[in-house]
Amino acid sequence: MQLLQKFKRGNSRSRFTGHSNYAYTTARVRAMKSKILPNETYPRLMNMGIYEIARFIGESEYKEDVDELARQYEGADLIEHALNRNLAVTFTKLIKISEGELNYLISENLKQYDVWNIKTILRGKYCKASTEDILEAIVAAGSLSYTFLSELATKSNYEEVVSELENTEYYAILRNYNGTNLSEIENQLDKMYYAGLFATTGSSKSKDRKLFARFIRIGIDIKNLTTLFRLKKAGITDPDMMDLMVEGGLKLKISDIERMLPLSFEDFIAELSKYTYWEEISDVVSPDMVSLIDVESRLKKHRLKSAASFSNVYPLSIVPIMDYMLSKQNEVSNLRIIIRGKAANLSDELIREQLVI
Template sequence: LLYGYSNARVRAMKGELLKKPQVLDLLGAKTQNGIIEMLSHTPYKENILSLSLRFKNEELVELALGQNFAYNSQKLLRIAPKPSRRALLAFMERYDILNIKTILLSKRLGKKGEEMAHYTMGAGSLSFGDLKAMWELPDALSVLSYLRYSEIGQKIFAMHSFAKAKESVSGGRDFEQLFGMLDSYYYASATAAIIGTGKDSQLLRSIILSEADAKNALTVLRCKAAGMDTEGALLHLVTFGTLQKGFFESIANEKDMKGAIAKVRSKFGIEESKALSLSIIEAELESRLVATSLRALSFSMMSIGAIVGYLFLKEEEMSNIRKISRGKALGLSDAQISQMLVFA
């Protein structure tokens, strides 16, 4: 009874998710207006209508996706039974971390707030007011100073040195050290919030740790592609996950990217491929993680399991639509965009 109502509501919400053929239909649209027209016949209709007088083209698509995701995330928090909320809130801090990274990255790239604001996800503990305020700040150091006094910022900098965070954004650095701090905070916070030793708790922890493994593998591949040596690449690992440091060292020590990518594919059970693009291996890892997580979550008896399963599917849907919209705006071919899409 405790979880019956919320699980029924989540099943109903899953029924509103776009099916794979609907997403692929978007890929066939010739223009942004074509994508918008198709989305206006889906559960995104109200979001499109409410924003269409002020925004156009891919910006309208981005904002409609973000608004819809925020609405559904808040709905999940309302229907989740009280025993599940602490773990759910900690899990949803992943969106805070993603938003913070996006804002910091935009500052490093010299982008204006209004150019990038629609790339944030309206979920997590940071309000739209907080996000807007950070977007309007002049640089990364100002963002960190603002973040320091937010609820999540206080928790992050209780775990990691604020002085080191400031140092990591100075002198034209690439922010990887800071991003590692943010990721480490999330993995520590989320796993600590999932209390208990039952199968469901162990399952959720294992999903989060698997994400950390995939992130570390991608980090080492990116460092190797950038010409970084093994020692430097290993410094960027987050200290969570199930895979040993020796595995990541072996990736970095491969003589070329082909060998490194093959080793990652083999470890994560991904089919061999001639494709060596990091964006493709990232999509392959994401697809593998979503598929295995959803398969495991389908056996969960807790509402938190059903809710997390829905969030994975909703993230996947939103990410695919964004890739299609952005890809077309950048002039990519349908074949190029299709390689980046993820379906569980």
């Protein structure tokens, strides 16, 4: 069951000491980013079957992961586990090679995977998913080790899962889970994560903390805008839905979102045209649009482009590392979309629409 070595790390706040090695870490990250699959790879993969894709991935940067797991899995399952293992190993490497403030900021950012994994396990228990199905979605890139997470996945119910997390920072929220309010708990965990990120910046005048905060705030804008589109498309205008929104966005303030939430879809679009994000999505948005796939893909692509552009402006900072992390996450997401789509016999057109290239 142990696909990864134990990645348990100490509290990142206690590690925030000493000199930050930005020059060394960003140089290593540039080398790592050069190995990201080029966009022209994805059309080639679309023409392959599952086993051909597995062979291709096994000859790429994922070779070690595929080789390690090939004795346990095959086909789509092998690729799924190899992608998650590689993502965890890659991001853990960033922790190992960074020092001081840089290490601290990266560690705090990677807590998104603690939240992801806890939500995945709780959802699995709620849906009565198998341990194997839960493990397939685990990415041990945060502070919780794969060994610990895999043990949580074997628990028979959510009470046992929550009990095992009693000594973590997440327990203050998880102890209020009663088996029926999962959406509420997931939302609180997300907000806790973002609150923690902003706590890392505080009132510091550090250039990197300011850059880090800006990067996070753009991400919050994208998250809130995506949620707004989904609510609008579903015709939901309930003010209580404001609880789904995260404070701290760069361009979209909470007051802006409160004003847009009660609007009809048509009026929402008209209001949104006043914001800079409109330029990225205007040609795929219409009152009678059937799907939000294009909108969400454009927003993700915008964030990737913004990160890359920002990285060029601040080459010796936290930004190139964040840029690389987004690019790596997107690569894994694209590969997962292709393999899942192939396994589900989806049309190439539908799979291609979901890729962010």
